[in-house]
Amino acid sequence: MKPKRRYLLYPPFKDELTTSWIARNALNFGMKPSQLATLITENVEAWKPDLDVFINPMFAKSIATNIGIDQSVLYRLSFYGSCDYFYNQTEKTSQVKWVMPLGQKLKNKQFSLQYCPCCLAEDGKRPYFQKHWRLAFMTACPYHSVQLHDRCPKCHNPIELKRLQKNVEDVLYHPEDIAHCSKCGFDLRETDYVLASTDESDINRINFLQSTLGYGQVGNLKFAYSNLYFEGIRRLLSFLVCRPKGERLFMHLRHELDLRQMYHRELIGHNVEPERLEIGLRRSGLVMIYHLLQDWPESFVKACKATNTSTHMIKTPYLEFPYWVTDALFFQIKQYKYSACDDEKSNIVDFFDKRLKKKIKPEQVRRFVRYYFEEHSQRL
Ligand SMILES: [Zn+2]
Ligand SMILES: [Zn+2]
Structure with a gap:
């Protein structure tokens, strides 16, 4: 038997x-990335699925052997692992929340994989794509603050690593092709960089x-389990x-916050999740959340009250919320609606009659109740 060929x-x-790793190695051989993916997995379909998220065990076994x-x-x-x-990860699906889908899978979608031009430029002759560039909670480089x-x-x-092109004049693929746009050939390392604001950084x-x-810690909140933090900011961002x-x-x-973000509700669509948003909206949303987390839940409660945003508007029964968001929603924002039976109503009217020493009409009661209980309690 012929010994198995190893690469x-x-x-x-x-x-x-994962795609960056395979593409980078393929280019190093002068090869098209899909070709190397086929060789190491022994499967012509290997380059089609999203390998960054999940590597099918059959492919993993072949890659490991080869x-x-x-x-x-x-x-x-993979993000799955x-x-x-x-x-x-509930193990039921290979889906991983927060990972942004790749461009070619969505209709009319003109954005996808993110990159930091400074990181790519600093990689020299071996540029590669970092995992956190696919995560929707990242909008700026943690190393360069751009x-x-x-x-x-x-x-x-x-940006599509799956469809990398070689320079038209070249016979073979070149290792640095990975740093070029697969559509127009632009060298992404030459992108003008924009410094991120302090809040965004x-x-x-x-x-x-x-x-x-x-x-980690944000403002006055400490998280022993960061997934509770991410679950909460995901609900808030959504x-x-x-x-x-x-x-x-x-x-x-x-x-x-004096942000200049364009916001067209109709362009966002329905049932959209944070990982399907373009970078500008995610950036503004995250800066807003950062601001709210500084004195959580005070600024949040204030902003909800100022905009008549109630608990039931935010909390949906079929979604789980982590404790720190639920606490703010139920103990700080929720306003209980009270109703009174006829006996209680006439008692209230009597009470005000005596207190104000004049006859009042039942419809005036609401005003007095508000005056005595709400305003009064605020003054105390
Ligand atoms: Zn960077
Ligand atoms: Zn381009």
Whole structure:
């Protein structure tokens, strides 16, 4: 029997996307990435699924045998095997929340994989794509404090590692092709960079640390389990940006924080989740959340009251909320509606008759009740 052929590949970087790792090695051989994916998995369909999220065990076994890598390394390379700190994988599906879908899967979608131009430029001759660039809670580079980009700045098409092209004049693929836009060839390392604001840098650094360490602190909140933090900010971001009922709160905070974010409700669509939002909306939403977390829940409660945002608008019965958000929703915002029976009503009228020493009509009672109980309690 002929011995199995082994391919010598550069190992993946610790924070590298699976597709970036395969593409980078393919380019190094002068090969098209889909071709190397077929060789190492022994399957022509291997390049089609989203390998960054999940590597089918059959592919993993072939890759492990063909290149001599431990299967556990491959498992941890995928988000499915390494998402514990930001998402509770229930093992029922291979889906991982917060991971942004790849461009070609969505209709009319002009953005997808993010990148930091400074990181790519600093990688020298071995540029690669980092895992956190696919996560929706990241909008700025935690190392360089510059804003990430979620599309090619020249032709505005999504960045697609799966469809890398070689330079037209070249016979073979070149290792640095990975740093070029697959549509127009623009060198992404030459993107003009924009410094992130202090708030944006702070929330990105917090998100990056929580997702890599598994714990962290924001404002006055400490999280021993970072997935509870991510669950909460996911609910807040969904309400603020994705749900029509959150529009008033979004506009209120936009004004308060003097953000210039364009906001067209009709363009966001229905049942959209945070990972399907373009970078500008996620950036503004995260900056708003960062502001609310500084003195949680005070500013949040104030903003909800100012915009008549009630608990039942935010809390939906079929979604689970972590304790720190539920506490704010139920103990700080919820206003109980009270009703009185006829006996109680006449007692109240009697009480005010005596107190004010004049006859009052039942319809005037509401005004007095509000005056004596709400205003009074605020003064105390
Ligand atoms: Zn960077
Ligand atoms: Zn382009």
